[in-house]
Amino acid sequence: MDSSFAITGKGYVIVAADMTAARSIVKMQSNEDKIKVLGSHLLMAFSGEPGDTVQFAEYIERNIRLAHIRNTYPLPPPSAASWIRRELADSLRSRSPYAVNLLVAGYDLPTHEPKLYWIDYLGTMAPVPFAAHGYGSYFALSLLDKYHDPEATVDEGLATLRRCIDEVSKRLIVTPGKFKVKIVDKNGVREVDF
Amino acid sequence: MEYNGGSVVAMVGKGCVAIASDLRLGNQALGISSNFQKIFPITDRIYLGLPGLATDVTTLKEQFRYRVNMYTIKEEREIEPEAFAHLVSSTLYERRFGPYFIEPVMAGLTKKPSGEYRPFIAASDLIGCLNFAKDFVVAGTASSKLFGVAEGLWEPDLEPEDLFETISQTLLNAVDRDAYSGWGAIVHVITPESVITRTLKGRMD
Numbered sequence: 001m002d003s004s005f006a007i008t009g010k011g012y013v014i015v016a017a018d019m020t021a022a023r024s025i026v027k028m029q030s031n032e033d034k035i036k037v038l039g040s041h042l043l044m045a046f047s048g049e050p051g052d053t054v055q056f057a058e059y060i061e062r063n064i065r066l067a068h069i070r071n072t073y074p075l076p077p078p079s080a081a082s083w084i085r086r087e088l089a090d091s092l093r094s095r096s097p098y099a100v101n102l103l104v105a106g107y108d109l110p111t112h113e114p115k116l117y118w119i120d121y122l123g124t125m126a127p128v129p130f131a132a133h134g135y136g137s138y139f140a141l142s143l144l145d146k147y148h149d150p151e152a153t154v155d156e157g158l159a160t161l162r163r164c165i166d167e168v169s170k171r172l173i174v175t176p177g178k179f180k181v182k183i184v185d186k187n188g189v190r191e192v193d194f
Numbered sequence: 195m196e197y198n199g200g201s202v203v204a205m206v207g208k209g210c211v212a213i214a215s216d217l218r219l220g221n222q223a224l225g226i227s228s229n230f231q232k233i234f235p236i237t238d239r240i241y242l243g244l245p246g247l248a249t250d251v252t253t254l255k256e257q258f259r260y261r262v263n264m265y266t267i268k269e270e271r272e273i274e275p276e277a278f279a280h281l282v283s284s285t286l287y288e289r290r291f292g293p294y295f296i297e298p299v300m301a302g303l304t305k306k307p308s309g310e311y312r313p314f315i316a317a318s319d320l321i322g323c324l325n326f327a328k329d330f331v332v333a334g335t336a337s338s339k340l341f342g343v344a345e346g347l348w349e350p351d352l353e354p355e356d357l358f359e360t361i362s363q364t365l366l367n368a369v370d371r372d373a374y375s376g377w378g379a380i381v382h383v384i385t386p387e388s389v390i391t392r393t394l395k396g397r398m399d
Contacts, residue, residue: 085252086253086256088249089249089252089253092249093292118226118227120221120249122247122248122249123249123252123253124198124219124247124248124249124252125248125249125252126219126226126227126229126230126248127227127229128226128227131226137224138224141224141225
């Protein structure tokens with residue numbers, strides 16, 4: 001039932017994920033952080049099978065950190081996304097595949113470009129200007145088709161995100177509740193109150 | 195094939211070949227991306243189209259890049275289209291009982307001993323059964339429609355610009371009848387001198 005969204009704009013990517021941890025019809029927690037900070041300029045929103053999600057996200061987090069320590073430089077967003085995709089694709093044809101969907105967002109320092117990758121549990125990866133996972137995607141993607149602007153400022157981006165979240169809250173039978181919102185730009189990663 | 199959608203077609207011309215695909219990536223009926231490349235350059239004269247399950251598109255693209263690089267280093271020469279077709283076939287047959295869900299289409303120019311170039315196209319099923327056609331090959335979710343339009347439009351010995359028009363109209367009209375393909379298209383025409391790549395606009399529904 002979890003939903004996550006991401007929107008690129010002029011020099012930034014906004015990532016949002018709901019904060020509920022549910023089991024069947026029961027809400028177990030309403031302040032869970034489903035967006036991992038993988039580096040100074042890299043974010044990853046994760047959703048999917050409970051259990052797999054946190055296990056996989058922590059595995060990715062530690063290995064991205066390891067790559068940074070070994071090579072002095074952090075993996076740039078395209079390389080990080082490719083490696084994460086490969087981990088999921090290999091996992092898919094293993095004995096116990098991870099069922100985790102991801103949105104990998106980063107700011108590529110050398111090219112000064114915001115990067116966003118949509119990745120699903122099969123290891124499908126697509127570079128996209130905006131993306132969504134979960135039931136929210138059925139409402140948000142059509143809104144983003146209309147309102148997304150690659151040249152938008154952060155405030156305009158947040159206004160577009162607000163439209164998406166409001167629509168999901170209005171139309172989805174189970175309202176996702178509060179959302180955690182993080183932004184990555186040239187200054188790094190920050191969380192915003194939403 | 196219907197999970198992510200997508201289609202590829204390749205055609206033979208006079209001293210040239212063309213390969214084209216749509217740009218859609220979907221999750222069943224939901225569209226995810228309108229810029230998902232399914233055709234990849236293998237050498238300067240060989241292009242490979244990989245319609246099917248999108249995770250395997252990326253995995254196989256990386257796999258073929260690795261294998262063609264190893265071939266180039268070991269043989270100290272570029273791979274020829276015929277050899278590459280058999281490389282594709284054996285790579286797929288390695289996974290005979292747990293296949294990659296991809297139906298590859300390749301197009302290239304073979305260098306003859308005389309120095310001339312001969313057009314080459316081929317397609318394969320998901321376990322590596324090759325189909326060397328003399329006219330055109332199709333694959334993907336719109337393959338049945340592509341067969342119909344291509345059969346009507348294609349003719350022998352088309353010059354590069356006419357071949358471009360033929361393959362573009364074939365693809366565009368076929369994907370408009372397929373819900374899982376479309377959202378723009380890309381066409382590559384391979385001639386001995388150069389590769390002409392054009393991105394086409396299409397219906398966005």
